[in-house]
Amino acid sequence: xxxxxxxxxxxxxxxxxxxxxxxxxxxxxxxxxxxxxxxxxxxxxxxxxxxxxxxxxxxxxxxxxxxxxxxxxxxxxxxxxxxxxxxxxxxxxxxxxxxxxxxxxxxxxxxxxxxxxxxxxxxxxxxxxxxxxxxxxxxxxxxxxxxxxxxxxxxxxxxxxxxxxxxxxxxxxxxxxxxxxxxxxxxxxxxxxxxxxxxxxxxxxxxxxxxxxxxxxxxxxxxxxxxxxxxxxxxxxxxxxxxxxxxxxxxxxxxxxxxxxxxxxxxxxxxxxxxxxxxxxxxxxxxxxxxxxxxxxxxxxxxxxxxxxxxxxxxxxxxxxxxxxxxxxxxxxxxxxxxxxxxxxxxxxxxxxxxxxxxxxxxxxxxxxxxxxxxxxxxxxxxxxxxxxxxxxxxxxxxxxxxxxxxxxxxxxxxxxxxxxxxxxxxxxxxxxxxxxxxxxxxxxxxxxxxxxxxxxxxxxxxxxxxxxxxxxxxxxxxxxxxxxxxxxxxxxxxxxxxxxxxxxxxxxxxxxxxxxxxxxxxxxxxxxxxxxxxxxxxxxxxxxxxxxxxxxxxxxxxxxxxxxxxxxxxxxxxxxxxxxxxxxxxxxxxxxxxxxxxxxxxxxxxxxxxxxxxxxxxxxxxxxxxxxxxxxxxxxxxxxxxxxxxxxxxxxxxxxxxxxxxxxxxxxxxxxxxxxxxxxxxxxxxxxxxxxxxxxxxxxxxxxxxxxxxxxxxxxxxxxxxxxxxxxxxxxxxxxxxxxxxxxxxxxxxxxxxxxxxxxxxxxxxxxxxxxxxxxxxxxxxxxxxxxxxxxxxxxxxxxxxxxxxxxxxxxxxxxxxxxxxxxxxxxxxxxxxxxxxxxxxxxxxxxxxxxxxxxxxxxxxxxxxxxxx
Amino acid sequence: xxxxxxxxxxxxxxxxxxxxxxxxxxxxxxxxxxxxxxxxxxxxxxxxxxxxxxxxxxxxxxxxxxxxxxxxxxxxxxxxxxxxxxxxxxxxxxxxxxxxxxxxxxxxx
Numbered sequence: 001x002x003x004x005x006x007x008x009x010x011x012x013x014x015x016x017x018x019x020x021x022x023x024x025x026x027x028x029x030x031x032x033x034x035x036x037x038x039x040x041x042x043x044x045x046x047x048x049x050x051x052x053x054x055x056x057x058x059x060x061x062x063x064x065x066x067x068x069x070x071x072x073x074x075x076x077x078x079x080x081x082x083x084x085x086x087x088x089x090x091x092x093x094x095x096x097x098x099x100x101x102x103x104x105x106x107x108x109x110x111x112x113x114x115x116x117x118x119x120x121x122x123x124x125x126x127x128x129x130x131x132x133x134x135x136x137x138x139x140x141x142x143x144x145x146x147x148x149x150x151x152x153x154x155x156x157x158x159x160x161x162x163x164x165x166x167x168x169x170x171x172x173x174x175x176x177x178x179x180x181x182x183x184x185x186x187x188x189x190x191x192x193x194x195x196x197x198x199x200x201x202x203x204x205x206x207x208x209x210x211x212x213x214x215x216x217x218x219x220x221x222x223x224x225x226x227x228x229x230x231x232x233x234x235x236x237x238x239x240x241x242x243x244x245x246x247x248x249x250x251x252x253x254x255x256x257x258x259x260x261x262x263x264x265x266x267x268x269x270x271x272x273x274x275x276x277x278x279x280x281x282x283x284x285x286x287x288x289x290x291x292x293x294x295x296x297x298x299x300x301x302x303x304x305x306x307x308x309x310x311x312x313x314x315x316x317x318x319x320x321x322x323x324x325x326x327x328x329x330x331x332x333x334x335x336x337x338x339x340x341x342x343x344x345x346x347x348x349x350x351x352x353x354x355x356x357x358x359x360x361x362x363x364x365x366x367x368x369x370x371x372x373x374x375x376x377x378x379x380x381x382x383x384x385x386x387x388x389x390x391x392x393x394x395x396x397x398x399x400x401x402x403x404x405x406x407x408x409x410x411x412x413x414x415x416x417x418x419x420x421x422x423x424x425x426x427x428x429x430x431x432x433x434x435x436x437x438x439x440x441x442x443x444x445x446x447x448x449x450x451x452x453x454x455x456x457x458x459x460x461x462x463x464x465x466x467x468x469x470x471x472x473x474x475x476x477x478x479x480x481x482x483x484x485x486x487x488x489x490x491x492x493x494x495x496x497x498x499x500x501x502x503x504x505x506x507x508x509x510x511x512x513x514x515x516x517x518x519x520x521x522x523x524x525x526x527x528x529x530x531x532x533x534x535x536x537x538x539x540x541x542x543x544x545x546x547x548x549x550x551x552x553x554x555x556x557x558x559x560x561x562x563x564x565x566x567x568x569x570x571x572x573x574x575x576x577x578x579x580x581x582x583x584x585x586x587x588x589x590x591x592x593x594x595x596x597x598x599x600x601x602x603x604x605x606x607x608x609x610x611x612x613x614x615x616x617x618x619x620x621x622x623x624x625x626x627x628x629x630x631x632x633x634x635x636x637x638x639x640x641x642x643x644x645x646x647x648x649x650x651x652x653x654x655x656x657x658x659x660x661x662x663x664x665x666x667x668x669x670x671x672x673x674x675x676x677x678x679x680x681x682x683x684x685x686x687x688x689x690x691x692x693x694x695x696x697x698x699x700x701x702x703x704x705x706x707x708x709x710x711x712x713x714x715x716x717x718x719x720x721x722x723x724x725x726x727x728x729x730x731x732x733x734x735x736x737x738x739x740x741x742x743x744x745x746x747x748x749x750x751x752x753x754x755x756x757x758x759x760x761x762x763x764x765x766x767x768x769x770x771x772x773x774x775x776x777x778x779x780x781x782x783x784x785x786x787x788x789x790x791x792x793x794x795x796x797x798x799x800x801x802x803x804x805x806x807x808x809x810x811x812x813x814x815x816x817x818x819x820x821x822x823x824x825x826x827x828x829x830x831x832x833x834x835x836x837x838x839x840x841x842x843x844x845x846x847x848x849x850x851x852x853x854x855x856x857x858x859x860x861x862x863x864x865x866x867x868x869x870x871x
Numbered sequence: 872x873x874x875x876x877x878x879x880x881x882x883x884x885x886x887x888x889x890x891x892x893x894x895x896x897x898x899x900x901x902x903x904x905x906x907x908x909x910x911x912x913x914x915x916x917x918x919x920x921x922x923x924x925x926x927x928x929x930x931x932x933x934x935x936x937x938x939x940x941x942x943x944x945x946x947x948x949x950x951x952x953x954x955x956x957x958x959x960x961x962x963x964x965x966x967x968x969x970x971x972x973x974x975x976x977x978x979x980x
Contacts, residue, residue, distance in 0.1 A: 013922075017934070018922075018947065020944045020945070021896075021897070021934070021944065021945060021946065021947035022897060022918060023942070023944055024937065024941035024942060024943075024944030024945065024946060025896060025897035025898045025941070025946070026914075027940070027941050027942045027944070028898055028938075028940050028941045029898045029901075031940060043914060046913065046914055046915050047914050047915045047918055048915075049915060050913070050914075050915025050916060050918065050919050051915065051918060051919060051922070054919045054922070054923070
């Protein structure tokens with residue numbers, strides 16, 4: 001706010017030095033106030049307003065005295081008109097405040113949403129020539145060889161593969177788990193940003209046996225090493241799957257935005273000296289690819305080249321790439337890839353906020369219409385004295401524009417409050433939302449919205465001025481003005497119906513979503529993530545021993561009913577999949593290799609989750625590394641290949657790497673990917689036979705699990721105090737987090753719907769009150785002639801409900817089309833959901849009836865005698 | 872109204888500037904008016920009147936020193952011009968001439 005005081009005062013005085021003098025006086029005199037900043041702002045508003053009004057008075061007085069040919073040009077005349085509109089509005093503070101507050105509410109909310117939409121959806125990538133950075137062949141396991149083949153495509157200036165990884169930064173300070181990326185190829189050349197200290201990776205950093213290196217973020221460099229340049233080039237304690245120390249070779253610049261906001265380090269993709277994949281000693285695992293288009297290459301040329309190279313790759317390794325993956329080979333702008341899941345929902349929310357603004361505009365238009373009627377004599381006098389209708393219309397329109405701009409100014413604090421809510425709600429839900437602020441574009445949007453709103457709500461009252469005579473202007477209003485008010489009510493109610501139906505659909509959708517059976521019992525489950533990184537756990541025997549010991553420690557805790565482990569939690573957002581065959585069946589040439597989810601679990605995991613075994617058995621402690629390789633499969637997997645679940649038992653799964661294991665059990669399916677997706681086909685391997693350094697404990701408690709968290713961490717640290725663990729998280733919290741995004745859209749649209757409904761109800765109330773005030777005499781006569789007060793009330797409410805019901809009908813019809821826009825956000829219900837469409841219009845008519853009842857009641861309490869006497 | 876005539880509030884402001892003798896800037900003028908008249912004077916009215924009086928030539932102003940209490944912003948000191956003093960004197964004489972013979976009313980509360 002302080003940034004606005006000085007410019008406002010400068011504008012009011014027209015003299016920067018005088019403005020500073022006055023501001024200094026005000027700072028001096030408000031220093032000792034109880035709330036100095038607020039006192040100063042109020043003082044500036046009062047003084048600035050007075051000075052502005054004085055300037056306006058001088059401007060109108062001086063220009064009106066001049067002969068027509070000497071009058072100032074368009075700009076000065078416009079300024080004089082603006083200033084005199086300010087004076088006229090200042091004379092009616094209640095009306096001005098009410099109208100400005102209404103508009104401010106609408107503009108504030110719309111500006112806040114714009115402040116989200118702009119950086120998340122509209123802004124380009126924060127890289128040089130960001131539009132040339134592309135996503136290549138979306139998602140999936142790649143090998144180094146394949147990446148090198150794709151790098152030969154002439155359409156790319158640079159192409160790099162990467163995979164998200166985590167590591168542990170140790171040293172003198174407490175060990176800290178950090179997220180980053182393992183990159184293959186010229187990653188920094190792709191994004192166009194090089195380290196500001198040190199260097200990026202060279203080709204030799206990726207070679208087998210090369211020294212382990214790392215590049216870190218500026219933030220990590222400052223927090224961990226105090227921005228010490230001497231640390232660059234030294235070995236640091238950094239543990240990941242490849243070892244425990246790395247040479248720090250570079251630091252990224254401050255303000256650099258990585259492809260994932262959580263990344264704080266980059267390492268060259270490790271090349272495995274021995275591999276799970278026979279015959280692929282030089283291969284490595286990468287999962288995502290990004291590239292920078294060559295200066296003269298187009299997106300379609302790059303896509304064509306990638307598709308052609310993909311065919312070659314698949315032909316060379318048909319057992320390692322399915323047809324589905326082959327067909328997904330293409331190139332798309334990285335920005336589209338990042339924002340496309342959020343573009344439609346956010347634009348819908350933005351549209352909903354614009355509807356609220358339109359309802360607010362309708363309310364203010366009603367206010368202006370009423371005020372116009374109250375000013376009809378004034379306007380008649382001005383017409384009689386020679387003012388043109390066009391001039392008066394221009395003045396009315398100018399007043400509306402000034403009101404709109406005042407509303408826009410008042411909207412900024414509202415937008416700031418709304419934005420602070422969004423910071424909390426949107427954190428980790430939307431990409432590129434880490435710095436939401438009321439920046440220049442947002443302020444500009446607010447001003448433009450103020451101007452547009454002013455034109456929208458001001459144009460009709462201005463155009464309604466009668467052409468021609470003063471007598472017409474002075475005529476008492478009868479049906480014409482009243483009709484305009486009623487039409488505005490129809491519009492407001494229609495918009496409110498659209499908003500409330502949209503919100504209702506989302507409410508029912510989220511309710512259906514979270515009511516879906518996840519396939520297991522989440523209540524009473526606590527999870528704990530563990531990363532057994534570092535050189536001590538490179539050996540699978542050591543890893544297995546740690547895993548078993550930690551399981552035993554946790555199982556021995558009082559309060560623990562059962563415990564198991566899994567390397568990717570349900571609802572955790574992470575997934576592994578693997579191509580496979582059943583019983584080594586020969587696939588036809590080019591035939592797709594099936595793919596299924598792949599999870600590594602411990603015995604006891606299924607029991608802990610409450611997932612029943614449908615056929616065969618669960619994993620047991622005897623399924624050790626030396627025992628026969630075994631697997632479990634879920635129902636969906638069994639149904640894919642067999643007629644009945646039990647038919648799957650004894651068959652052999654062979655991965656595309658050549659590893660085989662026999663199916664010993666079939667379990668019920670679990671919604672691994674969240675409420676919205678059915679349980680996909682999945683296979684499970686015992687951790688003892690195929691372990692993962694990162695995994696999660698899943699614990700079921702006897703009773704209350706809240707207090708178990710610290711005990712779980714302590715149990716793990718009794719086995720190894722240097723293993724980093726995450727925060728204990730109830731499974732229900734994880735599941736709530738998975739629906740955070742749909743809940744957010746539901747909450748936003750519901751808030752807008754409530755606001756729109758409230759504004760529409762206020763509009764109905766206002767129109768009914770105005771109508772009653774116009775008809776006092778008629779009502780008094782009716783009462784005097786014996787009409788009952790009840791009949792007067794009913795008549796008033798009935799008359800008010802006519803435009804409301806028309807608006808409800810129009811809104812319902814509009815919603816039939818508009819609700820289809822929500823189809824991408826709905827789960828379990830259709831856009832034309834009958835209960836929602838049946839209930840909402842009736843609800844709105846009811847709300848409007850309640851709003852109309854107040855003034856109707858007042859009308860029925862008129863005293864006929866005194867009313868007729870006073871008129 | 873002639874260029875030498877003063878409104879009531881303009882007279883009060885000029886008198887306050889005169890009484891402050893070189894220390895007359897926005898805050899002190901406002902405080903002097905508050906203390907002497909007991910009125911709740913609007914700040915905006917004071918600044919508008921100061922600007923108007925300076926435009927009419929009844930006041931002159933100079934920029935003074937800045938202090939930390941003022942956020943480093945300078946004070947603008949006002950002083951009566953010769954024409955301002957003349958107008959004030961005339962207004963005072965006009966007032967006293969009209970009060971002549973009714974001075975006792977001034978003593979009544």
